Amino acid sequence: MNRVVDINLSAAELMQISQQLGLGLSREEMLYIREHFRKLDRLPTELELQALGQEWSEHCSYKSSLPLLRRWIFDIPTTTEVLLSEDAGVVGLDEEHVYVVALESHNHPSAIEPYGGAATGIGGVIRDVLCMGALPIALIDGLFFASPETPIASIPSGVKAPRYLLNRVVEGISDYGNRVGIPTCSGMIAFHPSYLSNCLVNVGCIGVARRDEIVRSRVSRTNEILVLVGGKTGRDGIHGVTFASANLSQESERKDRSAVQLGDPITEEPLIHACLEANKQRLIAGMKDLGGGGLSCAVTEIVGAAELGARIDLAAVNCREEMEPWEIWISESQERMLLSVAPQNLDMIATIFRRWQVQCHPIGEVIAERVIIVTYHEKELARMDGQFLLTPPQLLVHRDENREREDRSILSSRKDELKEAKCIPAHYKSFPEPSDYNEILLQLLAAENIASRAFVIRQYDYEVGARTITKPLQGRQITSSPADAVIIKPLRDSYIGLALTCDVTPQFTARDPFWGAAAAVDEVCRNLAAAGAVPHSLADCLCMGDPTVQKRMEEMKGSCRGLNFVARALGLPFASGNVSLYNETDIGSIVPTPTVLGVGIIKDIRTSLTADLKGEGNLLFLIGRTEDELYGSEYLALLGREEGNLPRVDPVQLQANCTAMARGASEKVIIAAHDLSTGGIGVCLAELTFGGGIGCQVDLQSLTGLRPDSKLFSESNSRFIVEVPPHQETNFRTIFRDCPVYFLGMTGGERIQIDDNGRSLIDVTIDSARTVWEQGLSKYFQEERWISAS
C-alpha cells in the first residue's frame, strides 16, 4: 500500500525513480533528499517522495522565480495599504472593508483540455479569494492564443487548433463563471504565433470583505481540527503541479490528461455560501483552498505558516472512488477547502455545511511539533520535517550582491535610454507613405488583436450580482465601444467603486521584455484612469518559457524589471501574483507574457467614464505625447515591416496624465474617455464613435514632426482621447495644465473624419468601420446556428 523506496542509489538511478513515480524532481533534488534520509537513518516511503515532488515543484515552491520576485516585485514602496499577500492579496478599501485580489494561470491544463482547464482555473481562483474570508464579486481573464487563421497544415502534431482552443476556453469560463454566479466582467484576448503550442489562460478574481472577517491561510494553535470541506476526492488532477512544471510535449495529450482536474460549479456555489456563513459566525481559525498539490500542499503550508505540524488520517477523506493513500494525498480534485477549526466549534461548522449539503469531514489535527504525520487506518505512512518539505535546495542560495548591483545599473541605463528616446527626431522609414489610409484603418479594425470582443463578452454573465456599474461593452444597446476598464460597486451602502482591467501586449514583450512589461503597467494604469479611477494596486501573472534555458531567465528578469520600473515610480504594489514557467515545447517558447491586472478606486461610481462619445459639438483632446513609436505596432504588422522604435514609458508623464484624468472625471469635465493602445489614434477615434453612433471631425496638425502614418498609428504609451463639453474647456485646461494636451477637433455627424493640416487622411462612415470591427473576430467562432422556432 505504501512501500518504502530504496534511494541509496546512484544519481542516474535516482533520476529513474523520479521519472517512474512522476515526481518531476531534478538530480540535485534527489541527491539532497538522499542526504536528508541518510541523516535520519531511514528510507522514505512512496508517499513521502510524492509529497516532496508536489511541494518542490516550480508551481508550488516558486524555486526559480522567487529570487527575482523578491528583488523586483515584492515590497514596492507604496501608500496603498496592502494588509496581506498570501493565497490572495488583501488591500484596504475603506475604513471598514478590504478588497481581495488573486490572479492565477491555468495554462498547461487549458492547452490539453481547454474547456476543463479554463473552468477549473476559474474555480481555483475563486477559492483563492474565498479562503481569505472574502465574498468573490468579479472575474477577470487574460487569454492568449495563436492566430485563429493558423492553417491546420501548419499545426504540429499533438497541438490543438487555436480556433478550437479559443472557443472551448471561452465556453469553459462562461459555463463555470455563469453557473457559480460571479460576473466575468473584464479581461483581454491577445493573439501571437508563439502561443500555438501553449495557449495561456490567466484568470483573476476580486473579492470584498469586512476587515474583521479576514481569515489567514494558516492555523492559529495546536489541537485545532483540520476539516476538509466541499467536493469529494477523486483521481482527477493527479500530478497536476508536476505536469505544470515541465514543458509540454507531443505526448502530453495522451499522457497528461489525467492531470487535468474536473470542474463542478454547482458544488462550488454552495461551498462559497457555507464557508462565508461559517466565517461570519467566527468559526474558522484558518482556511486554505486545495489547489496545486492537493492536500499535501494545503496541509503542509497551512500549518507551516504557523510553524506547527499536523497529523492527518487519510482514511477520513471522503473519496469518490477507491484510491491509493498517496493518490488521496496529492489529488487535485476541485471545489475543496481545508479549514482549521477549534474543537468546540466543530459541531456548529457541521450544521452549517449540512444545511448547504456540502461535505464536511474532520481529517486530522494541528500538533506542536513541526512535522507532517500521515496515517491510514492507524498505519503511519509518512512523518516528514515540515521545514524540509517547504524548502527546496534552490531556495537555500544566499542573496547575490553582485547581481543586485548589476540590476541597478541596468535600470539606470534604461532611464538614460528613455531620455535619449525623447530626443530622437522623426524616425527614418524605409517605405513610402501609403496612399489610402481609409483602407488601412478598416484593415486594422478587423485585425485579430483589435477587432471587437463582443462575441466573447456576451457569453459571460458580466452583471450577475448587480454590482457591474459600467459594462465591458459601452454605448447604446446594440452598438458599443469597448471598455478600457469596468467599474464595480463592491459595497451595497457606499458609492465607492473598483475599476478592473488586465493587459499586456505580446507584440511589445516579444521585442523587448523590459519595455513590453513597462508598457503593460502603463496600459493597465491608463485603462483605469480612462474609466475615471485612480490606479490603486496591481497583480501579475508571469508566464514564461523553460527557466533552465538561459535566454528565458533573461526574458523573465527583463519583464520583472520592466514591471518594477513603472510600478515603483507610481507607488503601485503588486498585491498578488503568480508565475507560470515551462510554457515551451520543442517547437518553441511563448514570448514573455507578464500579464498585469490592475485595480483602481473611484470615490463615487456615478462619475465613472465610458468610452462612447456622448453628444454632438463637443471638443476632442488628445492627452499625452505621440512619439514616432511604430515598432511592434499593429500598423507595421499589417505592412509586414520590422523597424523603428518600440513604445517606451515615461512614468512621470503617465502619473501626471492619470492624476489629471481622475480629477477630470470626478469634476465631470470629461464625459467620455478612451485610452490609446493597439492601432493608435486612428483606432481609438473609431472606437469612440461606435458606442453612441456619434462621429468626429479632427485634424492632427497639432502633432508636429511626425509623418501622418506615425500620427495615426503610433502606439506611444500614456495617452488618452477625451470628450469635453465646450463650456468646460477652461476647467479642462486648468486640470490638465501639467499634461501635454492637443486639441483634435469636434464630435458630431455620422462619419469618422481625420485630417492632417487640412489634407484628408481618413473619411469613412461609422457604420462601415463598425461593421468590419464587429466581424473581425466573430467569424472565427462557431457558425451561428440559428434554430428556427417550431
Added chain:
Amino acid sequence: MDICVLVMEGTNNEAETSHSLAAVGLTPHIVIIRELIAGKYSLHQFNGLVIPGGFSAGDYVRSGAIFAAYLRPLLPDLRSLIADGWPVLGICNGFQILVELGVLPDCKENDETPGPTAILTRNSSARFECRAVSLRCEQINLFTRGLKRGEIIELPAAHAEGRFVTSTKILEEITTTGQVAFRYVGPSIPAEYPYNPNGSLDDIAGLVNRQGNVLGIMPHPERAFYWYQQASWPRQQEVHHYGPGYPFFAGMAAYIKERE
C-alpha cells in the same frame, strides 16, 4: 411582509433579489428548497414568493427542470398561495421553473391536467446572451402598477435558454386572456435579433397569470433596481436614484401593504 426567496444549489441571484425586496420594505427570507420539503418552513408562512435567477442544479438537464421536480410535491401549497392572492415572481431561472411547473402560462387545460404547456428553451443563437434589452409593458398588474401600458423600459438579460415556445392554441389563449406581460421591442415587429435576444415566440419576454399575481420574466429587474445599475445610465443627462427594475418590487410592496 415576509417574502420567501426560494433557492437551491446553483441559484445565484438571491442576494441582489433579497436586497431589492428589503429596499422596498419587505422582509426577504432565503429558504433552501429542501427546508421547505422537510417542513422546516411552509409557503403559508409567507406573504409572497420570489424564485430568483441562476442555474439551479446546474441546469444541465433543462433549465429549471430539477428545481421544478423538487417543487412539484408542494404544488398544492403554491396553488393555494396564488389563489389567496399573494404575489409570486419568477425571474429568469425562476420564470423557467414556473413554466416547467405549469403555473405559467395559466391555461384552461392546465386546470384539469397540470403540467407544462410551454417551454423556455435554448436561445436561437445557441449561445448564452448577456445584453440590455428594451421591453414593452403590455399589461398592468401588481408588479407593473408603477409603469404605463405601452411604456418601454430597459432591463438586463442574461440567459442561454429564454426562447418561449408553445402551441398556436396556447399562444392564442394567453394573448386573448392578457397574459403577455412584456415583449421585446426593436425597430421592427416582430423584433429581430438581438433586440429579441433569444428568438422568443411573439417576442414574449414575460407572462402573468389570469389572476394577475404571478409574474414570470426573463430579464432581470433586480439588476436594474438603481439608476446606476442600468447599462444606459452613462448616456443619460439626469441623475436618478432608482432604475427601471424598482417599480416591480415597489408594486409588490404596495400591494402586500394594502392587503394586510
